[in-house]
Amino acid sequence: MSGASYAPPVQRLVTELSKLPGVGTRTAQRLAFHLLRASREDATALAEAIVEVKDKIGLCEVCFNLTDEPRCRICQDQRRDHELVCVVEEPSDVIPLERTHEYHGVYHVLGGALSPIDGVDPEDLKIAELIERVVDPVGVGSGAVREVVLATNPTTTGEATALHVAELLRERVPQVKVTRLASGLPVGADLEYADEITLGKALAGRRAV
Numbered sequence: 001m002s003g004a005s006y007a008p009p010v011q012r013l014v015t016e017l018s019k020l021p022g023v024g025t026r027t028a029q030r031l032a033f034h035l036l037r038a039s040r041e042d043a044t045a046l047a048e049a050i051v052e053v054k055d056k057i058g059l060c061e062v063c064f065n066l067t068d069e070p071r072c073r074i075c076q077d078q079r080r081d082h083e084l085v086c087v088v089e090e091p092s093d094v095i096p097l098e099r100t101h102e103y104h105g106v107y108h109v110l111g112g113a114l115s116p117i118d119g120v121d122p123e124d125l126k127i128a129e130l131i132e133r134v135v136d137p138v139g140v141g142s143g144a145v146r147e148v149v150l151a152t153n154p155t156t157t158g159e160a161t162a163l164h165v166a167e168l169l170r171e172r173v174p175q176v177k178v179t180r181l182a183s184g185l186p187v188g189a190d191l192e193y194a195d196e197i198t199l200g201k202a203l204a205g206r207r208a209v
């Protein structure tokens, strides 16, 4: 069955769905037909949920995690340790770390990993913002930052990013302890796929870099 034979609105839906990560044309077609069969109510709920996140969700002004307020809930939480900052690549990496229940500090979301080949340079990530934040701490209940945990992915780009950030921190704020998650995480995999026990152990066994 060729996509060209669909009515234009169906083709448009298939095209949009196939832009989603991990969704090929076949899956996009399956999802489109599922939505065509779904109730108008369910289909509208999905469409509205997409529009709502685009309208309401932005980045936290302190840590660049996703939030519907100027500051995310974690940054606003006074019970958390604001002297401990965990650096991750993406907002989706915060979720598995939170699930471990081992981490009670705050986060800093870089927005990706260094990859010169893909044109991702330090200025494309929130690295300067991290250094500034550690040099001159902001945020509710924050004192000086005591430790920065580098929890970028155990991939080539994640390791390169951790090294770069560690070097900058050593240069600018040598008094701050810089640590990296312990090995044991599946190499080459993303943090978000690690189970919480492995991730909790990697966190507890973090070592100075």
Ligand SMILES: [Zn+2]
Binding pocket: 060, 061, 062, 063, 064, 065, 071, 072, 073, 074, 075, 076
């Ligand atoms: Zn935040």
